[in-house]
Amino acid sequence: MKTRSLLRKLRNVTVLTREEAGALEDSIMRIERFHAGFDIISEGSKPNAVHLMVSGWAARRKMLENGANQFTAFLIPGDFCDIHVTVLARMDHNITAITNCEIAMIDGERLDELASRSSNLARALWWTTLVDEAVLREWVVNNGQRRAYAAVAHLLCEMHVRLCLVGEADGSSEPFTFPVTQEHIANATGLTPVHVNRTLQQLRGDGLIRLHSRQLGILDLERLRAVAGFEIEYLHLMPRGAGDEGIER
Amino acid sequence: MKTRSLLRKLRNVTVLTREEAGALEDSIMRIERFHAGFDIISEGSKPNAVHLMVSGWAARRKMLENGANQFTAFLIPGDFCDIHVTVLARMDHNITAITNCEIAMIDGERLDELASRSSNLARALWWTTLVDEAVLREWVVNNGQRRAYAAVAHLLCEMHVRLCLVGEADGSSEPFTFPVTQEHIANATGLTPVHVNRTLQQLRGDGLIRLHSRQLGILDLERLRAVAGFEIEYLHLMPRGAGDEGIER
DNA sequence: CGGGGTGTTGAAGCCTGTCAACAATTGTGG
DNA sequence: CCACAATTGTTGACAGGCTTCAACACCCCG
Numbered sequence: 405m406k407t408r409s410l411l412r413k414l415r416n417v418t419v420l421t422r423e424e425a426g427a428l429e430d431s432i433m434r435i436e437r438f439h440a441g442f443d444i445i446s447e448g449s450k451p452n453a454v455h456l457m458v459s460g461w462a463a464r465r466k467m468l469e470n471g472a473n474q475f476t477a478f479l480i481p482g483d484f485c486d487i488h489v490t491v492l493a494r495m496d497h498n499i500t501a502i503t504n505c506e507i508a509m510i511d512g513e514r515l516d517e518l519a520s521r522s523s524n525l526a527r528a529l530w531w532t533t534l535v536d537e538a539v540l541r542e543w544v545v546n547n548g549q550r551r552a553y554a555a556v557a558h559l560l561c562e563m564h565v566r567l568c569l570v571g572e573a574d575g576s577s578e579p580f581t582f583p584v585t586q587e588h589i590a591n592a593t594g595l596t597p598v599h600v601n602r603t604l605q606q607l608r609g610d611g612l613i614r615l616h617s618r619q620l621g622i623l624d625l626e627r628l629r630a631v632a633g634f635e636i637e638y639l640h641l642m643p644r645g646a647g648d649e650g651i652e653r
Numbered sequence: 654m655k656t657r658s659l660l661r662k663l664r665n666v667t668v669l670t671r672e673e674a675g676a677l678e679d680s681i682m683r684i685e686r687f688h689a690g691f692d693i694i695s696e697g698s699k700p701n702a703v704h705l706m707v708s709g710w711a712a713r714r715k716m717l718e719n720g721a722n723q724f725t726a727f728l729i730p731g732d733f734c735d736i737h738v739t740v741l742a743r744m745d746h747n748i749t750a751i752t753n754c755e756i757a758m759i760d761g762e763r764l765d766e767l768a769s770r771s772s773n774l775a776r777a778l779w780w781t782t783l784v785d786e787a788v789l790r791e792w793v794v795n796n797g798q799r800r801a802y803a804a805v806a807h808l809l810c811e812m813h814v815r816l817c818l819v820g821e822a823d824g825s826s827e828p829f830t831f832p833v834t835q836e837h838i839a840n841a842t843g844l845t846p847v848h849v850n851r852t853l854q855q856l857r858g859d860g861l862i863r864l865h866s867r868q869l870g871i872l873d874l875e876r877l878r879a880v881a882g883f884e885i886e887y888l889h890l891m892p893r894g895a896g897d898e899g900i901e902r
Numbered sequence: 903c904g905g906g907g908t909g910t911t912g913a914a915g916c917c918t919g920t921c922a923a924c925a926a927t928t929g930t931g932g
Numbered sequence: 933c934c935a936c937a938a939t940t941g942t943t944g945a946c947a948g949g950c951t952t953c954a955a956c957a958c959c960c961c962g
Contacts, residue, residue, distance in 0.1 A: 466793075468798055488779060541789065544715075544789065547793055595950075597908090642742050801918075834940060845919055845920080
């Protein structure tokens with residue numbers, strides 16, 4: 405079940421039939437593995453398959469002339485790297501593996517077919533795209549308006565919810581795997597690694613989080629969300645009303 | 654021809670038949686007018702029509718608890734405010750009129766129909782969506798990595814190209830209408846109005862732009878793009894290869 | 903045991919924010 | 933068409949958040 409995470413995510417907002425789920429699974433042509441630090445998709449390339457994250461973490465990465473990197477998204481299991489690439493000629497950014505990753509290569513045309521046969525599935529796939537966009541807008545806010553302390557907190561809140569959606573975390577204060585370095589957080593928030601370090605120390609000192617050896621524990625979710633100005637509505641989890649296992653609203 | 658700007662934009666990347674163009678025009682139910690400063694669509698609302706910018710400028714605006722505003726896009730003629738809203742329950746941000754605006758209200762279902770009948774049109778609409786997303790990623794970079802000077806320059810470069818695409822500017826150094834206040838630029842770049850002012854003075858002093866009474870003249874496009882680190886590829890203008898009237902690559 | 907990546911700390915400086923006042927421009931009503 | 937008000941743009945002084953640079957500690961892995 406390489407689509408396990410994806411299905412779990414979709415089922416937060418819709419009901420999928422066994423057939424729809426099976427068809428998704430069957431659209432996978434093969435699995436590819438990438439080592440941490442390597443590019444899964446490179447800027448300028450033209451992917452000939454849709455890439456779906458099966459396991460591991462990756463990042464959308466834009467490079468600047470001066471060598472700086474800015475992430476525009478973290479990709480976790482269940483996320484598409486490039487649903488709809490077929491429309492555009494070339495990738496305008498890189499997708500880079502943060503940890504070792506398993507990527508499902510999906511036949512794009514077959515996916516289109518499935519969507520045209522099941523309006524329900526089409527809507528669900530649309531939903532993932534639009535939520536990705538909403539997250540991206542929130543990243544603009546993070547980089548533009550929030551101070552380091554709130555920005556880092558917000559990022560942690562976002563990832564926590566998204567991880568919950570695919571079952572990689574739960575609503576408790578139990579630590580979950582959070583395999584990014586402080587430099588990765590810096591690339592995501594537009595801060596320097598040094599300042600991320602100091603900011604994390606503050607968050608730890610304030611009793612909001614625990615973050616050690618790639619394990620993140622959220623000690624006081626309510627307060628963390630408060631300092632982050634995190635409002636969960638932008639993730640659009642409402643539609644079905646069920647399936648929100650353990651995610652605090 | 655309320656779809657004039659949209660058609661002009663789409664024709665930069667594809668060929669549209671007279672029928673396709675006519676069908677788009679016919680999908681417009683009515684035109685609504687909004688005064689500068691007012692919300693066209695509000696956070697939390699559920700639009701029952703697709704909104705297309707016909708004339709004027711608007712902005713996607715996210716509000717923070719402290720009252721701060723962050724823009725996540727400037728909308729100009731030919732841009733959709735919310736193509737695909739039907740998929741999500743509610744707007745997670747505001748669309749605010751910067752100038753007086755004319756908005757075409759389009760029947761969403763009819764638009765879906767058109768797209769399903771013409772894969773060419775569907776692709777073109779997809780293209781607009783994906784370019785909007787690419788622009789959004791670039792805004793993350795702008796807010797995260799670029800210094801004020803480069804960020805403002807980049808924003809001007811982006812708007813210049815986009816205005817060219819719909820015929821509101823050309824490739825010359827002739828001034829064109831650029832109806833935003835320094836506060837708007839501040840909201841877009843994550844800077845304060847005061848600092849935007851100083852940054853614009855620098856850009857003017859360096860002989861790169863002229864900006865007075867809502868008219869922007871780009872005096873040295875090449876140098877402006879250089880200081881901005883502006884690389885036009887992210888706007889994905891290639892596909893058709895023609896139609897790039899006066900836009901410098 | 904060694905080495906590279908990662909995390910941590912300190913000092914110094916700069917970019918940008920803040921506050922506040924004033925100038926210029928635009929819009930409005932008489 | 934002028935006068936006034938409101939908005940927008942401009943300037944200066946000062947503060948502060950974050951960066952930069954550099955050194956060192958830690959940890960995991962071969």
